[in-house]
Amino acid sequence: MQRNFKVSLKKMIAEIEKRYSPLIFDERNISEKDLMEIFKAASKAPSSYNEQPWLFYYAYKGSKAYEKLLESMVSYNKAWASTAPVLVLISARKFYALNQQENQHARFDTGTAVGFLLIQAMHLGIYAHMLGGFDPDLVRSSLQLENSIDIIAIMALGYPGNIDLLPEDLKKRAKTRSQRKEVTEIAIKLE
Numbered sequence: 001m002q003r004n005f006k007v008s009l010k011k012m013i014a015e016i017e018k019r020y021s022p023l024i025f026d027e028r029n030i031s032e033k034d035l036m037e038i039f040k041a042a043s044k045a046p047s048s049y050n051e052q053p054w055l056f057y058y059a060y061k062g063s064k065a066y067e068k069l070l071e072s073m074v075s076y077n078k079a080w081a082s083t084a085p086v087l088v089l090i091s092a093r094k095f096y097a098l099n100q101q102e103n104q105h106a107r108f109d110t111g112t113a114v115g116f117l118l119i120q121a122m123h124l125g126i127y128a129h130m131l132g133g134f135d136p137d138l139v140r141s142s143l144q145l146e147n148s149i150d151i152i153a154i155m156a157l158g159y160p161g162n163i164d165l166l167p168e169d170l171k172k173r174a175k176t177r178s179q180r181k182e183v184t185e186i187a188i189k190l191e
């Protein structure tokens with residue numbers, strides 16, 4: 001039987017529907033209260049043995065840590081991420097506190113937590129743009145993070161800015177929304 005996926009897509013909550021990764025952020029700052037609400041949402045995610053392996057190191061623009069995170073980025077990312085009022089280093093504890101064994105699910109769990117965080121952020125009108133184009137070794141040494149902490153990604157957080165202020169190449173990208181695969185390509189029914 002053919003399913004009408006269009007009907008179910010309409011039921012998607014607005015926070016998921018509207019989300020995208022901005023290439024420019026507004027100067028408006030994020031309050032610490034809103035940031036805590038966002039991280040609180042992340043804390044509600046499920047995790048293997050309820051280990052909650054995720055660690056979010058956040059830095060406001062103007063702080064030394066913000067500069068260190070920015071410095072670690074490839075120049076393309078630096079160009080847009082430097083407009084964000086807050087940068088977050090997404091990381092995870094590699095080992096279970098329970099038995100010191102390696103937690104094979106730490107990245108999976110952290111990704112889930114980030115998903116929760118993104119939805120709560122959108123609810124507050126705060127957008128995120130994740131980036132993997134940075135040097136994790138540089139971040140580890142500049143922030144003095146132990147090897148037991150897995151450095152996963154950096155997230156730029158803020159309110160979306162005016163794309164007319166972007167240089168031409170970025171403006172072009174900012175005006176196009178990323179495409180998605182059809183639901184039928186990613187959801188495969190097993191008999």
Ligand SMILES: Cc1cc2nc3c(=O)[nH]c(=O)nc-3n(C[C@H](O)[C@H](O)[C@H](O)COP(=O)(O)O)c2cc1C
Nearest residue numbers: 019020021022077129130131132133134153177178
């Ligand atoms: C783990 C991860 C790493 C990413 N790395 C980069 C990056 O280095 N530079 C960049 O501009 N965007 C980066 N992105 C953003 C993706 O390109 C973007 O999420 C994807 O194209 C979908 O677009 P949307 O978020 O606007 O829907 C990254 C996203 C994730 C989740």
